[in-house]
Amino acid sequence: xxxxxxxxYLLELDFKFKIGSxxxxxxxxxxxxxxxxxxxxxxxxxxxxxSNLAQKQFIEEGLKRLVVKKDPFMVEEIFHxxxxxxxxxxxxxxxxxxxxxxACWDIIGKATKQPIYKLLGGRKNKIxxxxxxxxxxxxKAAVGAVQAALEPELGGxxxxxxxxxxxxxxxxxxxxxxxxxxxxxxxxxxxxSAYHSVNEALKIAKICDKYRITWLEEPIPTxxxxxxxxxxxxxxxxxxxxxxxxxxxxxxxxxxxxxFDIIQPDVTRSGGYLQLKKIDAMAEVKGVxxxxxxxGFGHILAANLHLVMSTRCDWCEFPFIPDEYQLLExxxxxxxxxxxxxEKPGLGVEINQEMFKEHVKEIKI
Numbered sequence: 400x401x402x403x404x405x406x407x408y409l410l411e412l413d414f415k416f417k418i419g420s421x422x423x424x425x426x427x428x429x430x431x432x433x434x435x436x437x438x439x440x441x442x443x444x445x446x447x448x449x450s451n452l453a454q455k456q457f458i459e460e461g462l463k464r465l466v467v468k469k470d471p472f473m474v475e476e477i478f479h480x481x482x483x484x485x486x487x488x489x490x491x492x493x494x495x496x497x498x499x500x501x502a503c504w505d506i507i508g509k510a511t512k513q514p515i516y517k518l519l520g521g522r523k524n525k526i527x528x529x530x531x532x533x534x535x536x537x538x539k540a541a542v543g544a545v546q547a548a549l550e551p552e553l554g555g556x557x558x559x560x561x562x563x564x565x566x567x568x569x570x571x572x573x574x575x576x577x578x579x580x581x582x583x584x585x586x587x588x589x590x591x592s593a594y595h596s597v598n599e600a601l602k603i604a605k606i607c608d609k610y611r612i613t614w615l616e617e618p619i620p621t622x623x624x625x626x627x628x629x630x631x632x633x634x635x636x637x638x639x640x641x642x643x644x645x646x647x648x649x650x651x652x653x654x655x656x657x658x659f660d661i662i663q664p665d666v667t668r669s670g671g672y673l674q675l676k677k678i679d680a681m682a683e684v685k686g687v688x689x690x691x692x693x694x695g696f697g698h699i700l701a702a703n704l705h706l707v708m709s710t711r712c713d714w715c716e717f718p719f720i721p722d723e724y725q726l727l728e729x730x731x732x733x734x735x736x737x738x739x740x741x742e743k744p745g746l747g748v749e750i751n752q753e754m755f756k757e758h759v760k761e762i763k764i
Contacts, residue, residue: 400435400436400437400439400470400506401435401436401469401470402433402434402466402467402468402469402470402471403434403435403436403468404433404463404467405431405432405434405462405463405466405467405499406431406432406434407430407431407432407455407458407459408429408430408432408755408759409429409451409452409455409759410427410429410444410696410726410758410759410760411425411426411427411758411760412425412426412427412724412758413758414426426724427446428444428446428695428696429444429445429458429494429498430442430443430698430750430759431443431444431445431458431495431498431499431502432502433466433471433499433502433503433505433506435471435506437510439509439510440502440505440506441471441501441502441504441505441506441509441745441746442502442505442746442750443497443499443500443501443502443505443702444498444695444696444697444698444702445494445495445497445498445668445699446667446694446696446699450492453492454492454495457485457492458495458498458499461485462495462496462499465477465480465484466480466481466499471506471507472507472510474500474503474504474507474672477499477500478496478500478671478674481496481499482496482646486646493645493646493668493669493670494667494668496645496670497666497667497668497669497671498667499671500670500671500672500673500674501666501671501672501702501746504672504745504746505745505746506745507745508745508746509744509745513744514705514740514741514742514743514744514745515705515709515747516704516705516740516741517709519705519709520709521708521709521740522708522709522710522711523708523740524708524739524740524742525737526707526712526713526715526737527558527713527714527715527736528554528556528558528714528716528717528736528737528738529556529558529559529560529585529587529714529715529716529717530545530548530554530556530559530560530717530719530733531560531693531716531717531718531719532544532545532548532559532560532561532562532719533718533720534562535565536561536562536573537573538573538575538576538577539576541573541576541577542576542577544719545559545561545580545581545584546580547719548719549581549584553719554719554732554734554736555733555734555736556584556717556736557583557584557736558585558613558714558736559577559585559586559587559719560586560587560588560589560616560716561573561574561577561586561587561588561589562588562589563589563593564589564590564591564593564594567599567602567603567606570588570590570606571606571609574586574588574607574610578610578611585613586610586612586613587612587613587614587616588607588612588614588615588616589616589617590603590615590616590617590619591617592617592618592620592621594618594619595619595620596619596626597619597626597629597630599618599619600618600619600626600634601630601633601634603618604618604630604633604634604635604636605635607635607636612636613636614636614637614638614639614660614661615637615638615639616638616639616640616663617640617642618630621640621641621643621644621658624652624653625656627640627658627659628657628658631657631658631660632657637660637661638660638661639659639660639690640658640661640662640663641659641663641664641669641692642663642664642665642668642669642692643668644664645668645669645670646669646670646674647670647677647678647681650678650681650682651681654681654685654687659687660687660688661687661688661689661690662678662682662688662689662690663689663690663692664679664689665691665692665693665699666691666702666703666705666706667695667699672705672706675691675706676706676709676710679710679711679712683711688712688713689711689712690714691703691706691707691712691716692716693707693716693717694718695718696724696726697725697726697730697731697748698726698727698746698750700717700725700731701727701747701748702746703715703716704731704738704740705740705741708740723751726750726751726755726758727748727749727750727751728749728750728751728752729748729749731748
């Protein structure tokens, strides 16, 4: 089997959203489709970044030339080729490299009639999940959103992640309201790098401790490894992060500086399956938990779900968005706060063709 073509499709939905300190942006993404000479193809999705068109051009004019005529089973060879020839010289886009890797594994799973998580050395077929809120809310609205996540028909979650990063006073008001309303659930919080000093971040960490928060995610930008190490050393709650970091070398820097209690690489951003398996092993040796970041449309949830089912990970982040925005023929669902492994071959999910036709734009570069 050889790769014969690589195509990309720009996805744009008709709404905008805002997470943490990010600007309001359009809900969008880029599908990558790898085609082979045996009629088996693989899919991957990168989500709502502002570089979709750059990524499209990068894949179609750069990475495509590196992977066409390659055997999709030779994923380590393909990763090495892409990383060596694009990540440095062409200032590679991590999401693009990750998409190529995921699409290859989708092909491998379909060809062998096995779900990806089993090919990666399956460790479990069920995992507890937390409902990850899609945006920041006011304190009152957050209580309503969490109540919805606890409803059985919407997943029956017993854990949630809230978006913070609006200053200590507003953050505490939000966290307090939710904790007072739901004294027995697990609550995680994500600042999305909204703070920029160690002292500010430690104020937030103390607030989190006061209200029994499970972990505080990315209180400051993850470029600041020295600052994160100081925060982790003094924080009374666990510090998590790493969703926007790529590859084993970057995570060696992160782990060596003791930045996080929990690292959160994302298979769709951090280099694909084998890079994440290696990163998880590196973290395990150092006694650091690895709970991948999972947020976006259905293909992103599916890709990461296979990874967590093959590792020691003990939580699955579950995007709390309407089923139709998974853009899948059969949406992935949580039941009583747990998510089951996908047992169909490859990624095991299919794009909702009606949504695909309505929201995918044909753009020639």
